[in-house]
Amino acid sequence: MFLKLLILATFIVLFSHCANILGIMPTPSFSHQVVYAPLWKELSLRGHKVTAITTNPVNDPKLVNLTEIDISFVYEYFANISELAESQITMWNIHDIFSEFALLFGEAILSFPPVQELLHNKTFDVVLVEFIYPEFLNFGKLYDCPTVIISSFDALALFHRALGNPSYTSLYPEIGSPFSAPLDFMDRVINTVHNWYTWYHYKYVSYPKRDELLKRYLNTTARTEELINEVDMMFLNVNPAIQTVRPVGPTTISIGGYREPASSKPPSKDLQDFLDEATDGFIYFSLGSNVKSKSLAGPIFTAIFETLTEMPLRVLWKFEDDSLPRKPDHIKLIKWAPQEQVLSHPNIKVFVTQGGLQSLEEGIYREVPFVIIPFFADQEHNSKLMKNKGIARIVQRKPLLDKEELKSAILEVINNPSSPVIADVVVQPPLYVVC
Numbered sequence: 001m002f003l004k005l006l007i008l009a010t011f012i013v014l015f016s017h018c019a020n021i022l023g024i025m026p027t028p029s030f031s032h033q034v035v036y037a038p039l040w041k042e043l044s045l046r047g048h049k050v051t052a053i054t055t056n057p058v059n060d061p062k063l064v065n066l067t068e069i070d071i072s073f074v075y076e077y078f079a080n081i082s083e084l085a086e087s088q089i090t091m092w093n094i095h096d097i098f099s100e101f102a103l104l105f106g107e108a109i110l111s112f113p114p115v116q117e118l119l120h121n122k123t124f125d126v127v128l129v130e131f132i133y134p135e136f137l138n139f140g141k142l143y144d145c146p147t148v149i150i151s152s153f154d155a156l157a158l159f160h161r162a163l164g165n166p167s168y169t170s171l172y173p174e175i176g177s178p179f180s181a182p183l184d185f186m187d188r189v190i191n192t193v194h195n196w197y198t199w200y201h202y203k204y205v206s207y208p209k210r211d212e213l214l215k216r217y218l219n220t221t222a223r224t225e226e227l228i229n230e231v232d233m234m235f236l237n238v239n240p241a242i243q244t245v246r247p248v249g250p251t252t253i254s255i256g257g258y259r260e261p262a263s264s265k266p267p268s269k270d271l272q273d274f275l276d277e278a279t280d281g282f283i284y285f286s287l288g289s290n291v292k293s294k295s296l297a298g299p300i301f302t303a304i305f306e307t308l309t310e311m312p313l314r315v316l317w318k319f320e321d322d323s324l325p326r327k328p329d330h331i332k333l334i335k336w337a338p339q340e341q342v343l344s345h346p347n348i349k350v351f352v353t354q355g356g357l358q359s360l361e362e363g364i365y366r367e368v369p370f371v372i373i374p375f376f377a378d379q380e381h382n383s384k385l386m387k388n389k390g391i392a393r394i395v396q397r398k399p400l401l402d403k404e405e406l407k408s409a410i411l412e413v414i415n416n417p418s419s420p421v422i423a424d425v426v427v428q429p430p431l432y433v434v435c
Contacts, residue, residue, distance in 0.1 A: 178380035286318035355379035
């Protein structure tokens with residue numbers, strides 16, 4: 001018996017393989033990092049050695065195979081994103097603005113001593129890089145290992161083309177555009193022009209600047225465009241149940257769908273009592289982790305504040321300050337809400353959100369209808385998808401957020417609720433289309 005066990009153990013040791021994995025996820029946004037953290041955790045729990053460069057380390061001492069390099073200091077570069085999102089970001093300049101952010105992040109990270117140490121003292125079997133920062137794919141060339149692109153939503157058309165995926169501008173909206181399928185004729189024209197502009201911006205403006213960064217810090221002549229074309233695989237947080245279905249090759253993998261948190265802290269007693277006592281229902285208002293309610297400009301903030309003040313139900317408002325002058329008693333402020341528990345509470349009537357993908361997935365899973373005020377990035381696109389599925393009302397903030405329109409939308413959803421019946425499909429999505 002002992003000999004059999006010894007032989008079995010020998011075979012297990014000989015034929016099992018644990019990889020040394022490097023993940024580079026620099027975006028200072030909780031909504032991005034919440035997609036990546038479960039991946040690091042599961043890989044480390046399955047015996048792989050993982051090093052994650054992240055702005056939101058999980059700091060779990062039980063994950064002995066996980067090493068996290070904390071780059072949360074880059075959040076300071078992102079501090080004014082609320083003001084930008086509110087007035088300056090459009091589909092025509094979003095890539096210019098975020099490319100400049102990426103350049104700042106890239107230089108700060110490459111000059112960070114723990115990252116410099118990786119360059120000189122480590123080897124890895126595979127490198128995963130967030131698609132917004134493809135210059136970091138050069139780490140794969142440095143370690144002579146495969147590279148994987150990963151995104152917390154979809155990827156730019158230029159990445160799809162690099163992986164051999166169809167990217168017809170008449171069918172698939174470019175990231176940053178406000179369109180959702182099916183596109184009408186004018187949508188197709190604008191989407192095509194936007195797609196060309198985006199390609200031009202990255203090829204001739206953004207990526208050459210990043211090439212200079214690589215040359216300065218890594219002493220390499222590698223070009224970012226070439227690094228993208230050499231990528232081995234791409235992971236996308238897309239879900240065909242709620243997003244545009246598109247054919248992809250076998251090297252593009254969908255990791256979309258709502259992921260139930262392994263553990264969540266229960267709400268405080270004060271919050272639990274507030275929700276439990278809302279016997280007529282309550283409204284949950286949150287603009288996500290990037291857009292700060294307290295930083296909204298006067299007219300937009302006034303429209304939101306007056307609308308919530310006049311609501312006949314209790315309101316839970318994710319607000320970044322402890323107090324708010326003239327706040328009525330039926331509104332409760334909370335700096336950070338345990339969103340899963342709030343959305344699963346039986347008294348919730350409507351979720352007023354900016355339209356971030358993770359918030360929408362959580363709301364659909366909990367069967368909560370939406371009122372969406374889109375701000376930037378994929379939020380306009382997401383909001384139209386939800387409206388087309390009959391589970392959301394959209395209230396535009398440009399040229400001016402209209403108080404009466406917002407109030408009417410919230411009351412309509414409260415009085416005529418629509419249930420996100422695709423909840424089961426979000427959790428167990430259909431097979432992704434592979435060509």
